[in-house]
Amino acid sequence: xxxxxxxxxxxxxxxxxxxxxxxxxxxxxxxxxxxxxxxxxxxxxxxxxxxxxxxxxxxxxxxxxxxxxxxxxxxxxxxxxxxxxxxxxxxxxxxxxxxxxxxxxxxxxxxxxxxxxxxxxxxxxxxxxxxxxxxxxxxxxxxxxxxxxxxxxxxxxxxxxxxxxxxxxxxxxxxxxxxxxxxxxxxxxxxxxxxxxxxxxxxxx
Amino acid sequence: xxxxxxxxxxxxxxxxxxxxxxxxxxxxxxxxxxxxxxxxxxxxxxxxxxxxxxxxxxxxxxxxxxxxxxxxxxxxxxxxxxxxxxxxxxxxxxxxxxxxxxxxxxxxxxxxxxxxxxxxxxxxxxxxxxxxxxxxxxxxxxxxxxxxxxxxxxxxxxxxxxxxxxxxxxxxxxxxxxxxxxxxxxxxxxxxxxxxxxxxxxxxxxxxxxxxxxxxxxxxxxxxxx
Amino acid sequence: xxxxxxxxxxxxxxxxxxxxxxxxxxxxxxxxxxxxxxxxxxxxxxxxxxxxxxxxxxxxxxxxxxxxxxxxxxxxxxxxxxxxxxxxxxxxxxxxxxxxxxxxxxxxxxxxxxxxxxxxxxxxxxxxxxxxxxxxxxxxxxxxxxxxxxxxxxxxxxxxxxxxxxxxxxxxxxxxxxxxxxxxxxxxxxxxxxxxxxxxxxxxxxxxxxxxxxxxxxxxxxxxxxxxxxxxxxxxxxxxxxxxx
Numbered sequence: 001x002x003x004x005x006x007x008x009x010x011x012x013x014x015x016x017x018x019x020x021x022x023x024x025x026x027x028x029x030x031x032x033x034x035x036x037x038x039x040x041x042x043x044x045x046x047x048x049x050x051x052x053x054x055x056x057x058x059x060x061x062x063x064x065x066x067x068x069x070x071x072x073x074x075x076x077x078x079x080x081x082x083x084x085x086x087x088x089x090x091x092x093x094x095x096x097x098x099x100x101x102x103x104x105x106x107x108x109x110x111x112x113x114x115x116x117x118x119x120x121x122x123x124x125x126x127x128x129x130x131x132x133x134x135x136x137x138x139x140x141x142x143x144x145x146x147x148x149x150x151x152x153x154x155x156x157x158x159x160x161x162x163x164x165x166x167x168x169x170x171x172x173x174x175x176x177x178x179x180x181x182x183x184x185x186x187x188x189x190x191x192x193x194x195x196x197x198x199x200x201x202x203x204x205x
Numbered sequence: 206x207x208x209x210x211x212x213x214x215x216x217x218x219x220x221x222x223x224x225x226x227x228x229x230x231x232x233x234x235x236x237x238x239x240x241x242x243x244x245x246x247x248x249x250x251x252x253x254x255x256x257x258x259x260x261x262x263x264x265x266x267x268x269x270x271x272x273x274x275x276x277x278x279x280x281x282x283x284x285x286x287x288x289x290x291x292x293x294x295x296x297x298x299x300x301x302x303x304x305x306x307x308x309x310x311x312x313x314x315x316x317x318x319x320x321x322x323x324x325x326x327x328x329x330x331x332x333x334x335x336x337x338x339x340x341x342x343x344x345x346x347x348x349x350x351x352x353x354x355x356x357x358x359x360x361x362x363x364x365x366x367x368x369x370x371x372x373x374x375x376x377x378x379x380x381x382x383x384x385x386x387x388x389x390x391x392x393x394x395x396x397x398x399x400x401x402x403x404x405x406x407x408x409x410x411x412x413x414x415x416x417x418x419x420x421x422x423x424x425x426x427x428x429x430x431x
Numbered sequence: 432x433x434x435x436x437x438x439x440x441x442x443x444x445x446x447x448x449x450x451x452x453x454x455x456x457x458x459x460x461x462x463x464x465x466x467x468x469x470x471x472x473x474x475x476x477x478x479x480x481x482x483x484x485x486x487x488x489x490x491x492x493x494x495x496x497x498x499x500x501x502x503x504x505x506x507x508x509x510x511x512x513x514x515x516x517x518x519x520x521x522x523x524x525x526x527x528x529x530x531x532x533x534x535x536x537x538x539x540x541x542x543x544x545x546x547x548x549x550x551x552x553x554x555x556x557x558x559x560x561x562x563x564x565x566x567x568x569x570x571x572x573x574x575x576x577x578x579x580x581x582x583x584x585x586x587x588x589x590x591x592x593x594x595x596x597x598x599x600x601x602x603x604x605x606x607x608x609x610x611x612x613x614x615x616x617x618x619x620x621x622x623x624x625x626x627x628x629x630x631x632x633x634x635x636x637x638x639x640x641x642x643x644x645x646x647x648x649x650x651x652x653x654x655x656x657x658x659x660x661x662x663x664x665x666x667x668x669x670x671x672x673x674x675x676x
Contacts, residue, residue, distance in 0.1 A: 093544035104605035135617025150575035158568030
């Protein structure tokens with residue numbers, strides 16, 4: 001591939017900067033010099049050869065078995081999964097009825113008032129800390145922390161050992177969240193006191 | 206710069222700092238669209254803002270002290286009056302203080318000067334609202350919003366069932382996870398009739414405030430919750 | 432056009448009619464070329480590229496978690512639409528409507544159960560999908576923005592589930608929403624005013640039910656669908672799903 005490069009008047013013409021390291025570089029001046037626009041000194045063109053790193057999916061050295069056709073391979077997988085989930089849902093729904101208690105009554109507080117299960121971790125944490133502190137810390141750390149993960153971990157490496165810090169952070173909020181959600185769901189009873197699940201389950205889906 | 210021949214890859218447009226007519230128009234357009242979006246957002250908020258005319262969120266007429274005594278005879282003996290329509294405890298402060306002092310086994314002393322609620326004294330501008338003889342406490346627990354049950358007859362505290370927050374009869378926090386005392390509303394008196402203004406919620410006092418009933422949770426042998 | 436039609440004249444007549452051929456522009460996809468065309472020329476299948484990386488179709492690579500989440504969203508849309516025919520968001524009617532759906536609507540109990548279990552399952556699969564994506568480091572460039580879109584979709588999933596939780600208007604619903612919205616007021620930037628706005632009043636009541644209903648049946652589904660379009664589009668634009676660790 002031939003690139004025409006025109007360094008501006010102040011740049012050092014002897015350094016062809018953009019070429020990749022391993023690419024054989026034709027030394028400046030070897031290629032034929034071409035005249036620049038008239039009356040502007042130092043704008044001569046010269047040519048050089050460079051390898052451009054391949055980035056598109058269509059590789060020249062593509063082996064024949066690297067990809068498969070979407071129809072049928074991917075569509076079959078999707079269809080089977082959809083059927084499996086449908087079957088699972090229908091069977092579950094036939095045998096397990098969604099809970100429905102008595103009609104809402106603002107003047108009767110149940111002995112256990114719990115948020116939906118995915119917020120029970122937060123509810124559990126709110127019983128440890130001052131709610132203002134907990135709210136100020138936990139919600140932004142969780143949501144904001146998840147949002148900025150790709151902008152904090154900038155390395156291209158994916159192995160666990162190459163991104164230890166972000167793994168630790170992620171594991172902390174995931175495992176920590178799982179534990180407090182579990183405690184809030186199954187180990188808390190009236191008055192938010194500790195209750196073993198076999199002594200009474202205070203959990204609604 | 207304009208003299209120089211345009212080269213490959215050069216940024217087409219003015220150098221930084223220079224405003225052309227085109228970039229000026231673009232910025233005006235951007236600012237205009239931004240303003241329009243803000244107006245739309247503000248208008249949406251205003252449109253969707255709740256418009257309450259009755260129940261909690263409006264001015265509620267409770268009646269005179271006699272009306273309340275007729276409905277709940279224990280009110281004059283210090284038991285807070287439960288007003289369900291607006292989820293309130295209407296506390297007869299002097300009587301409630303006397304009641305707590307009497308039932309606390311000597312742990313609490315009451316130095317109440319006003320013997321009974323006096324609507325005349327309650328409109329006296331010289332008396333600070335917190336020193337007046339009636340209080341409207343919101344029954345919603347400031348922790349996570351559960352309804353606070355009527356005074357526990359063992360501790361003479363309000364004890365929330367949900368997470369065990371505990372408050373004195375005048376709504377000061379003594380125990381549990383709540384961040385502050387019970388929220389309350391302004392009480393107005395017109396011709397001897399109590400009107401609770403629920404349009405504005407007054408946040409409860411910080412947990413360190415102790416004006417009356419300075420017992421801690423461990424001072425009390427029996428609780429209703431926890 | 433007569434591949435495998437045999438001698439049946441009716442089938443042949445149908446398949447050679449102008450209407451059939453305007454609908455199906457090529458014979459049944461049985462060669463590589465027609466299979467590629469089938470994916471390329473169909474607006475729904477066009478969500479996918481014609482060819483995908485071999486590891487992308489392995490169940491144990493993705494566990495189909497993103498796909499299951501999307502499928503559950505579709506199930507929830509359909510079952511939710513069905514339920515809307517029998518539900519009025521009024522505090523005097525909502526609870527009775529739910530009881531009527533369970534007791535007297537044909538398959539009503541089944542549809543309500545499916546809607547509820549699919550909703551819980553969707554929250555779970557979206558979470559698991561996020562964990563899977565993190566495990567494979569699939570948020571790395573050029574996929575950073577799609578991770579952000581995904582986290583927002585997680586948030587919208589939770590919002591959909593939470594707003595729907597109130598609608599049966601029973602004790603579980605009422606107190607869960609009371610506790611949940613009170614927790615939200617502790618977050619920074621959210622205050623009593625924002626709770627007042629969310630609830631349509633000082634406490635959970637008629638205003639809340641109507642607000643949550645509108646948010647549940649149109650606002651959040653629409654927003655989530657828009658973000659899903661972006662999410663799927665970016666997967667393709669960023670070169671398909673990420674490679675193994």
